[in-house]
Amino acid sequence: MNTDSWQQGVYEAIKQSGIRLIGYVPDAGHAALIDNARRDEDIIDVLMTTEEEGVPLCAGAWLGGMRSLLLMQSSGVGNCVNMLSLQQSGRFPMVIIVTMRGEYAEFNPWQIPMGSTTQAVLELCGFKVERVEQEAQAAETVQAAIDFAYHSNIGVAVLLSQKLIGRKQWVK
Amino acid sequence: MGEVMLKRRHVVNELLRDRDDAVVVCGLGSPTYDVAAVSPSTRNYYLWGAMGGAAMMGLGLALAQPRLHVIVVTGDGEALMGMGALATIGSIKPGNLSIVVLDNEHYGETGMQLSHLGMGVDLCAVAVACGLKQACTVTTEGDLQSLVKKFHHPGAVDFVQVKVDHESPPRVMPTRDAVENKLGFRQALGVVG
Numbered sequence: 295m296n297t298d299s300w301q302q303g304v305y306e307a308i309k310q311s312g313i314r315l316i317g318y319v320p321d322a323g324h325a326a327l328i329d330n331a332r333r334d335e336d337i338i339d340v341l342m343t344t345e346e347e348g349v350p351l352c353a354g355a356w357l358g359g360m361r362s363l364l365l366m367q368s369s370g371v372g373n374c375v376n377m378l379s380l381q382q383s384g385r386f387p388m389v390i391i392v393t394m395r396g397e398y399a400e401f402n403p404w405q406i407p408m409g410s411t412t413q414a415v416l417e418l419c420g421f422k423v424e425r426v427e428q429e430a431q432a433a434e435t436v437q438a439a440i441d442f443a444y445h446s447n448i449g450v451a452v453l454l455s456q457k458l459i460g461r462k463q464w465v466k
Numbered sequence: 467m468g469e470v471m472l473k474r475r476h477v478v479n480e481l482l483r484d485r486d487d488a489v490v491v492c493g494l495g496s497p498t499y500d501v502a503a504v505s506p507s508t509r510n511y512y513l514w515g516a517m518g519g520a521a522m523m524g525l526g527l528a529l530a531q532p533r534l535h536v537i538v539v540t541g542d543g544e545a546l547m548g549m550g551a552l553a554t555i556g557s558i559k560p561g562n563l564s565i566v567v568l569d570n571e572h573y574g575e576t577g578m579q580l581s582h583l584g585m586g587v588d589l590c591a592v593a594v595a596c597g598l599k600q601a602c603t604v605t606t607e608g609d610l611q612s613l614v615k616k617f618h619h620p621g622a623v624d625f626v627q628v629k630v631d632h633e634s635p636p637r638v639m640p641t642r643d644a645v646e647n648k649l650g651f652r653q654a655l656g657v658v659g
Contacts, residue, residue, distance in 0.1 A: 312659075314530075315526070315529060315530070338529050340525070340529075340554065340558060341554065341557060342550075342554050343550030343551070343553050343554055344550055346518070346519070347519075347522045347548070347550065347551055347554055348522075349516070349519065349522075350516060350519030350520070350522040350523035350526065351522045351523070351525060351526040352526060353519075353523055353526065354491065354522065354523035354524060354525060354526025354527040354528075354529075354530070355526035355527065355529060355530045356526075356530075356648075356652075357489075357511060357523075357526070357527050357530070357648065357651050357652060357655075357657075358526065358527045358528075358529075358530025358531040358534075358655065358657065359530055359531070359652065359655065359657025359658070359659060360526075360529070360530035361659070362526070376515075376516070376517070377516050377518070377519055379515050379516060380513070380515065380516040380519060380523075380644070383514075383515065383644040383645075384644035384645055384647070384648045385644075385645050385648070386648065444659070
């Protein structure tokens, strides 16, 4: 990976913010972050079968004093809804970085319903939401989200727009 | 079965009696009442919701506190709702996490409807297939006492399915304030930040 890419900047922001555990469901838009986390001996990477596992994972880690973060696609936000009551009831600090689907240049119409409601769903569940459209904003926004969540005991989501991530290649 | 079935509160008492500094995550419903009744502690986290999340909460805690024995006490319905977590935990193999499923083959909180485990599904076999190689099933007092002997040894037990009768003992309700529980728990562990 290009060492000065925006993805590398995001990874460095995560590390500098004291995150020690990253839970994820594989996603093309998060591939660079996932590769980094898996190679990094100082990060515990947890491959999950569904995104909702990540909510109690992060809450449990925080009970034990460890900062964590979740990576998921917009479709995965829908899988988390009831479990997010744990975050809100316990005021657990929680950070979710969401790669958006169902918007700019989307090929698969099945991504549109959840992609169109991702931000509203998160906000209804009590999360503060920041959206990133430009590469230069990505690392700073992620760092701010981690500070916000862990200083104020709230849930914060960063939505990485499909325009930022780039078009998915469907015909190979 | 022809044998006297185990009582859930007796099982929890036997498993937690010598818990020392172990921490416990309680699945919603009867397991929360059982742990509150026999082993109240600021080192317990009581779930009143987030069904399907108890085992994963245990995993997060086990990864953050690798020197502590982390015990998840939950019910069969709660464990079934988060069955994928067994694959996640089996892939990680934290070594300090024990999941105890009190299996009465019913959904007690909603009126004792039959669960899948009363319909032939073998959750312990699922756990083994997911890589929880120290998994066992407990059905008798003898099984339970064998388990108690090794339960707190590091890495000795990663999953236990305990067959219990479907009697509901009197409710003992711990705090429902998840923030208070969190703060007290973290203070007991001495974690900061």
